[in-house]
Amino acid sequence: MVYKKYNRFYVLRLQKGEEIIQCLKDFAKKVKLKGAFIFGLGVGENLKLGYFDSHKKTYIEKEFKGEYEFTSFLGNIAHLGKEVVIHIHVTITDREFNAFGGHLFSGYIPATLEMIVLPIEKKLRRERDIETGLNLLEL
Numbered sequence: 461m462v463y464k465k466y467n468r469f470y471v472l473r474l475q476k477g478e479e480i481i482q483c484l485k486d487f488a489k490k491v492k493l494k495g496a497f498i499f500g501l502g503v504g505e506n507l508k509l510g511y512f513d514s515h516k517k518t519y520i521e522k523e524f525k526g527e528y529e530f531t532s533f534l535g536n537i538a539h540l541g542k543e544v545v546i547h548i549h550v551t552i553t554d555r556e557f558n559a560f561g562g563h564l565f566s567g568y569i570p571a572t573l574e575m576i577v578l579p580i581e582k583k584l585r586r587e588r589d590i591e592t593g594l595n596l597l598e599l
Contacts, residue, residue: 461487463577474573480504481566484546487577488537495584498548500533502573507552509562517593524560527570528552531559537577538584540595545586 461483463472470491474483488496505527510519535548551561586595 463487470577472575472577474569476569476571478569479566480573481546484537485544488544493537493579494582495580496537497578498535498575500530500573500575502530503571504528504530504567505570507567508565510565511562519563521565524552528554538586538597540586545595
């Protein structure tokens, strides 16, 4: 992972072999982010995506083996207690241009993933919401 700080944002690039969620957690801790929003593009492989079933209050997970292009990569960085929480949604495409999407649980970089990280000034926190079963942003 390499990054550069500009006036109000960071440009971050993940490199071949790196795990996406762990790199974002490490980055957030290293630069002491209170919270941020993320936008990116690149390529991922061996991805695990999820769809949240609001009736069952649980994620349905699916693995996508092989390489996929991120046609959308967006989310945020927040805190749940002392834990850094990475919440990313993606749309991916395969070699036949089929698109799939969902919550990104894990994945690796076969080439690159380039992101803009927009920090926010106040601590962005999540709290467990009993009604939905989700860890929602506390606003």
